[in-house]
Amino acid sequence: METVDLARLQFALTAGAHFLFVALTLGLATLVALLQTRATLTRSPVHLRMTRFWGQLYLINYAMGIVTGLVMEFQLGLAWSGLTEYAGNVFGSALAVETLVAFFVESTFLGLWIFGWNRLNRWAHLALIWVVTLTAYASAFWIMVANGFLQHPAGHVPDGAALRLADLGAMAGNPAAQLAFWHVMGGAMLTGGFFMAGVSAYHLRRRTPEQDFFRKSLRLGLGLALPAAMFTVTFGGLQFQTMQPSKVAVWSGRTELMAEAQTAMTALHGPGDWLPPVAGVRVAGVLMMVLWVVMIMVAGTGVPLMAFRPVVRAFRPWHWLLTLMIPVPFVTMLAGWVFREMGRQPWAVYGLLTTAEAMSPVTPAQIRVSLAAFVTVFAVLVAVNYWLLARHARRGPGAVALGGTPVEAAPAAPVPAF
Amino acid sequence: MEIFVLAFFALGYLVLAGADIGVGMTLPYLGRTAAERREVIAAIAPFFLGNEVWLVTAAGVLAGLFPELEGELLSGNYTLVVALVLSWVVRDMGLWLRGRVERAGWQALCDGATVAGSWGLALTWGLLLSHVLLGLTGPVTVLPALVVAALFGTHGLAFAALRLRGGLRERAGVLSGGAGEARTYALTAAALLAVGVLAGLRLPLHPGTSGPVLVPVVLALVPFLVAAQGWVWWTFRHRVTGPSYL
Numbered sequence: 202m203e204t205v206d207l208a209r210l211q212f213a214l215t216a217g218a219h220f221l222f223v224a225l226t227l228g229l230a231t232l233v234a235l236l237q238t239r240a241t242l243t244r245s246p247v248h249l250r251m252t253r254f255w256g257q258l259y260l261i262n263y264a265m266g267i268v269t270g271l272v273m274e275f276q277l278g279l280a281w282s283g284l285t286e287y288a289g290n291v292f293g294s295a296l297a298v299e300t301l302v303a304f305f306v307e308s309t310f311l312g313l314w315i316f317g318w319n320r321l322n323r324w325a326h327l328a329l330i331w332v333v334t335l336t337a338y339a340s341a342f343w344i345m346v347a348n349g350f351l352q353h354p355a356g357h358v359p360d361g362a363a364l365r366l367a368d369l370g371a372m373a374g375n376p377a378a379q380l381a382f383w384h385v386m387g388g389a390m391l392t393g394g395f396f397m398a399g400v401s402a403y404h405l406r407r408r409t410p411e412q413d414f415f416r417k418s419l420r421l422g423l424g425l426a427l428p429a430a431m432f433t434v435t436f437g438g439l440q441f442q443t444m445q446p447s448k449v450a451v452w453s454g455r456t457e458l459m460a461e462a463q464t465a466m467t468a469l470h471g472p473g474d475w476l477p478p479v480a481g482v483r484v485a486g487v488l489m490m491v492l493w494v495v496m497i498m499v500a501g502t503g504v505p506l507m508a509f510r511p512v513v514r515a516f517r518p519w520h521w522l523l524t525l526m527i528p529v530p531f532v533t534m535l536a537g538w539v540f541r542e543m544g545r546q547p548w549a550v551y552g553l554l555t556t557a558e559a560m561s562p563v564t565p566a567q568i569r570v571s572l573a574a575f576v577t578v579f580a581v582l583v584a585v586n587y588w589l590l591a592r593h594a595r596r597g598p599g600a601v602a603l604g605g606t607p608v609e610a611a612p613a614a615p616v617p618a619f
Numbered sequence: 620m621e622i623f624v625l626a627f628f629a630l631g632y633l634v635l636a637g638a639d640i641g642v643g644m645t646l647p648y649l650g651r652t653a654a655e656r657r658e659v660i661a662a663i664a665p666f667f668l669g670n671e672v673w674l675v676t677a678a679g680v681l682a683g684l685f686p687e688l689e690g691e692l693l694s695g696n697y698t699l700v701v702a703l704v705l706s707w708v709v710r711d712m713g714l715w716l717r718g719r720v721e722r723a724g725w726q727a728l729c730d731g732a733t734v735a736g737s738w739g740l741a742l743t744w745g746l747l748l749s750h751v752l753l754g755l756t757g758p759v760t761v762l763p764a765l766v767v768a769a770l771f772g773t774h775g776l777a778f779a780a781l782r783l784r785g786g787l788r789e790r791a792g793v794l795s796g797g798a799g800e801a802r803t804y805a806l807t808a809a810a811l812l813a814v815g816v817l818a819g820l821r822l823p824l825h826p827g828t829s830g831p832v833l834v835p836v837v838l839a840l841v842p843f844l845v846a847a848q849g850w851v852w853w854t855f856r857h858r859v860t861g862p863s864y865l
Contacts, residue, residue: 264715267668268708274678275704279697282690289686290827297683297833300676301840308672309847315864316665317854366829561694571701578708585712589719602718602864 205557207568208280211575213542215276217535218579219269222586224534226266227341227386228393229259230334232421241327247414253605254598255397255418258590260315265586267308272575274300280568281549284559288550291357291366292350295373299343307336318604341389342382349378351550352541353443364553380440381541387433388537390425391496392530397422398503399527400594405513406520411597416514419523420507427500434493437537445551447475448544451482469552477546485539492533499526620834621684621826626819627841628680632673633811634774638804639663639670641775643710643737644768646730649779649790653723654862656730660714661863662782665855667714669848671707680837686827696747703743710736718865741768752818767814774807784858 202210233256240248274296278285285293313321314329321329349372350356356372357364366372401419404411441449447466450458459476466475499522506512506519545551549559593600642649642663650656681689693700713732720726745764749755753763779791780800788800795803 261716261719264711268711271675271707271711272704274675274682275693275700277682278678278689278693279700280694282694285682285686285690289682289689290829293682293684293686293689293827294829294833295683297679298836300672300679301837301844304679305672305676305844306847308675309669309844309851312665312668313851313854318864320854360828363828366832369832561690561697563694563697567697570698574701574705578705582708582712585716589716593719 204563204565204568205560207565207572208560208563209556211280211568211572212273212276214572214576214579215269215273216542217538218583219266219273220534220538221531221583222262222266222269223341224385224389224392224531225262225396226259227337227389228391228396228425229255229262230330230337230393231390232393232397232425233259234330234334235421237327237330241323247417249604250598250601251414251418253601253603254414257601257603258400258593260603261589261593262586263311265582269579269582279571280561280563281559282561284549284554286363287554287559288350288354288357288364290360291354291364291372292347292550294366294369295343295347295350299340299347303336303340303343307333307340310336315603338386341385342378345382345385346373346375346378349375349381351548352381352545353377353445354550354553376443377440380436380443384433384436384440384537387429387436388530388534390429391433392534394422394424394426394429394500395496395523395526395530398426399524402520402523403594404597406517406524409597411599412514414598416510419513423500423503423507423523426496427504430493430497430500434497437493445545447477448482451477451479451544452486454479454483473547475547477544482540482544485536485543489533489536489540492529492536496526496529496533499523620838621830622819622824624834624837625677625680625684625824626816628673628677629819630812630815632670632677633815634808635673636667636670637771637774637808637811638778639667639775640710640737640740641771641773642779643714643733643775644741644772645775645779645791646734646737649776649783649787650730653726653730655787656726657718657862657865658787658859659779659783660717660733660865661859661861662779664714664863664865665851669851671711683833684826684830685824688823688825692751692822696750699743699747699750703740703747706736706739706743708736710740712736714865718862738768741771744768744771748814748818752814752821754821770807770810770814774804774811777804777807780804782859784860788858 233252236248236255237252239245240252277296310329310332314326314333317326317329353375354364355375355377356366356368356370358367359365372378398419399422401415401422404415405419409415444452447462450462459479463475467473503519503523506516512519547555547557549556642659646656646659650659678689681692709732713729713734713736717726717729717733742764745767746760748767749760749763755763773794776791776794777800780788780795781804783791792800792803
């Protein structure tokens with residue numbers, strides 16, 4: 202493979218791993234915030250236990266999202282300095298706003314939420330999880346603003362050999378960012394909802410003692426997944442209006458449209474292969490849509506079923522099905538992301554900067570070594586995350602450390618450290 | 620103004636996260652048993668997430684306000700930056716995942732990751748700074764790197780002495796002598812600030828063009844960010860008396 206392909210593979214693996222973790226994090230954060238709101242308002246013990254159990258799974262997954270996110274942030278400057286030099290003044294601003302407005306606040310308050318159980322006033326503690334959840338949405342929003350700019354540049358003006366940010370509002374209001382943000386948010390809720398329903402179904406099928414706990418969780422999970430599926434497909438459909446002509450052509454599979462797109466691009470940018478990989482884009486797009494149909498069928502039949510308590514308690518084939526559904530939203534999210542990103546090729550910034558031009562002047566050996574190192578680390582992270590999530594999910598709410606009786610008991614006369 | 624924004628977050632990272640990197644480096648010395656190590660980790664547990672985010676933000680500010688420098692700095696030091704990021708990931712996983720499995724082997728593995736990652740971070744920072752600050756190349760860069768790592772370690776010991784009690788506090792205060800841990804912390808913090816400022820002075824800090832749009836946004840936010848972190852420090856101002864969630 203050429204160096205640029207290795208660099209692309211490295212970024213794709215980083216972003217793909219990050220995207221998998223983040224999809225679940227966003228969905229679970231929302232569910233945990235809803236559960237903690239219920240627990241705080243009604244002082245219901247089962248909802249408090251639900252908050253702690255699902256909160257612990259959320260935290261395990263969040264940790265993976267953070268570390269893959271770090272790698273991604275540094276990769277832009279490492280392997281794509283051509284992109285940061287050319288467009289950094291515009292899309293780098295979205296990244297800066299993301300880290301400042303969203304991620305800084307999210308991390309600070311998440312630390313308070315984790316370690317502040319039984320220490321802070323319960324309303325303050327509830328406010329923390331909402332701040333964490335809303336800043337996670339804000340984070341996703343600004344990342345989609347950065348990505349939307351690469352897909353469909355807006356808010357910039359040319360300035361010498363680089364671009365300049367002319368209108369932050371236009372960049373943030375870019376339809377390629379806005380519609381994609383809502384689409385991704387829907388996908389994240391779908392992921393979180395199916396995860397919660399699937400884990401709950403596992404416990405109901407195994408007839409573990411926590412029947413009430415998991416019946417309520419299953420209903421909450423499916424109750425979120427169904428509207429999320431409708432929401433996602435709506436914003437997915439709307440995005441076709443803003444899609445790049447070359448991606449539309451490749452997706453349609455019609456040779457005359459592809460030839461038209463190729464001719465138009467050649468007229469603008471000179472000779473070259475200006476179409477994205479046809480097979481990759483089409484397979485990813487079809488896979489995304491087929492899996493969406495599977496999910497809407499399972500969620501659509503599941504929601505009426507969950508009204509009947511005996512069914513929720515004892516309908517084992519359904520429990521099996523829901524547990525088997527856990528990976529489906531993840532695969533769908535990845536397929537959608539491949540469809541979006543591969544469909545942008547050969548452009549890093551659509552119509553302005555090619556991926557080959559965006560690359561840093563690094564040697565093939567450097568990329569090979571870093572790719573091997575990152576692949577190893579990501580493989581370990583994905584495996585460990587899967588193992589820990591499964592282990593904690595299987596053990597059930599009895600074995601949760603988060604929010605338990607304070608292990609760090611305050612002494613009678615606390616000694617200030619600073 | 621752009622330079623002050625970048626300096627604020629970069630120097631904030633060095634002082635705040637420098638302490639928990641140092642605690643990670645000295646973990647085998649401070650915590651002789653698994654229980655002790657868990658208590659030592661509890662000293663940094665509520666802070667480390669809020670501390671490391673200063674670097675995430677510094678990198679974000681670099682991307683937005685100094686895009687050209689970001690590309691040069693990161694791709695120009697490719698291998699070192701990759702090592703830095705990997706150390707960061709390894710260390711974070713050690714810290715985050717230690718308490719999730721109640722097995723001695725798992726916890727020893729996680730402690731090993733925390734220590735190795737912390738040393739990796741300190742040494743790669745040392746190499747990067749000696750590269751940027753002194754323009755050194757070749758084996759001689761190891762010397763300033765070791766000095767920087769020792770500085771992180773001392774800073775961590777001072778912070779651990781501020782946060783821990785009893786025998787652990789005494790162990791952490793070994794270098795403070797009669798001066799007291801607060802004074803040692805102030806000194807090591809000042810030394811880290813000096814290193815950071817000197818490195819900054821050597822960088823070609825020519826801002827990009829998005830400052831007029833971005834800087835006002837940043838300045839309006841800074842008081843909130845500082846207040847949020849102040850809340851964390853106020854909530855966890857007492858000395859650690861036992862293990863925590865991590």
